[in-house]
């Protein structure tokens with residue numbers, strides 16, 4: 135069987151391991167379900183092309199490695215489903231049907247949406263398990279395992295994901311080593327293919343200045359940028375499902391005056407014992423205000439997985455959560471494990487992150503369990519910046535800052551803001567401005583007029599604080615419009631004798 139032979143004869147140990155694991159998953163599925171009970175979801179994309187050949191090899195191995203025609207090209211008995219839409223690329227359509235003809239796939243073409251299509255199909259056929267080319271890193275992979283029951287609300291079947299743990303590089307190593315055909319769009323710079331409306335060639339592969347010439351997909355050096363040619367969706371909790379251009383800048387003006395919230399979590403027994411004073415939290419609050427974000431909460435938790443998990447769980451409804459402390463190889467460094475627990479995923483070795491660690495601390499990071507290079511699986515994105523020796527880690531809407539002091543924080547923050555210019559990481563809003571006035575009026579004298587002021591200026595945050603119990607009182611006005619602050623300050627002054635308030639810097 136040509137695929138099995140090509141892999142066994144190649145010198146790529148990693149690819150051999152991935153192949154063995156994937157064909158093992160396929161053989162397990164074929165042992166659990168009869169051939170009529172399984173189906174293959176094929177759409178002509180690179181991942182499903184890899185899966186097609188793995189299924190051919192897995193079926194061959196399942197049959198004892200010697201089925202009659204020795205892996206005959208057309209010996210493929212697994213029913214195949216293709217959801218065809220008018221918005222598919224013509225190249226994808228023709229590749230899908232050409233491949234079906236070459237390998238004898240029995241294709242059921244479905245022209246409705248996934249869910250209702252599967253409902254109808256499962257009523258008609260005894261299908262119990264469906265093979266998918268989903269990979270960790272795909273937005274739909276979050277929380278999935280190699281065998282994952284379909285989600286609640288979907289018809290009942292087992293999703294079987296044999297290449298869940300394959301990287302972008304693994305996919306191309308397999309297709310090139312096996313010398314199999316793949317859709318021609320991948321040779322024109324497309325690296326992940328959705329519909330004609332949301333997919334363009336990956337600009338990281340463009341040749342020179344020309345905007346219409348691209349290198350082939352297998353030359354993309356950084357697999358994490360596989361989806362750079364796909365239009366992004368803003369998170370539905372914030373803005374609905376409106377697509378924006380892939381640099382995300384289109385969204386900036388739109389959200390100038392919207393409200394975005396952040397929560398900050400400091401992890402460290404040292405803060406709670408009072409041994410060390412947290413300086414990063416207040417600093418981060420100021421930075422977030424400077425880009426117009428509102429900070430909802432700044433909390434401190436112990437170096438304990440459950441404490442971190444509980445806090446992240448509670449705070450993850452903020453638009454963004456920033457967490458620092460508890461990051462590294464020590465027994466107390468549990469922050470990433472806590473985040474993984476909060477999102478219900480595992481910690482798994484991350485090849486790319488390991489590479490960075492190796493550069494700065496040599497091979498020590500790659501002990502038996504690769505502990506330092508383990509990141510929450512399927513929800514993690516590494517944020518690179520030339521000025522950072524190790525990328526920042528983002529797990530869904532939780533950003534892990536590795537800074538241990540204010541200087542390091544400044545550097546990480548500047549990088550984050552710069553990165554925002556090339557992706558829609560942190561939407562930059564109209565910054566908060568503030569005005570503070572000081573008075574010797576007593577709390578009792580000022581209480582009622584201040585309450586009235588709050589009603590007059592509901593768009594401003596009006597707060598008061600003292601630095602001594604019997605000294606001056608500071609009234610702090612915060613908002614996004616300097617003129618409104620000035621009017622509020624004037625209105626307050628008018629309520630008292632002239633000279634009752636002194637402006638502070």
Ligand SMILES: Cc1cc2nc3c(=O)[nH]c(=O)nc-3n(C[C@H](O)[C@H](O)[C@H](O)COP(=O)(O)O)c2cc1C
Nearest residue numbers: 175217248252264266274283284285286288293328
């Ligand atoms: C065979 C098959 C099974 C699927 N099963 C599920 C499922 O159980 N739960 C789910 O949320 N989505 C399921 N999906 C939908 C995918 O997760 C995802 O929404 C789909 O691949 C479309 O991605 P897109 O929205 O980027 O086009 C399934 C899709 C296919 C083709």
Ligand SMILES: Nc1ncnc2c1ncn2[C@@H]1O[C@H](COP(=O)(O)OP(=O)(O)OP(=O)(O)O)[C@@H](O)[C@H]1O
Nearest residue numbers: 175176177179180181182216217266267268326327
């Ligand atoms: N229209 C479809 N018809 C059938 N299966 C589909 C369809 N869309 C997605 N799938 C299934 O979901 C898997 C993941 O889709 P995804 O788009 O991430 O991968 P791909 O299309 O194979 O490769 P690429 O990432 O390059 O687009 C596919 O491998 C396939 O199993």
Ligand SMILES: [Mg+2]
Nearest residue numbers: 179326327328
């Ligand atoms: Mg695709």
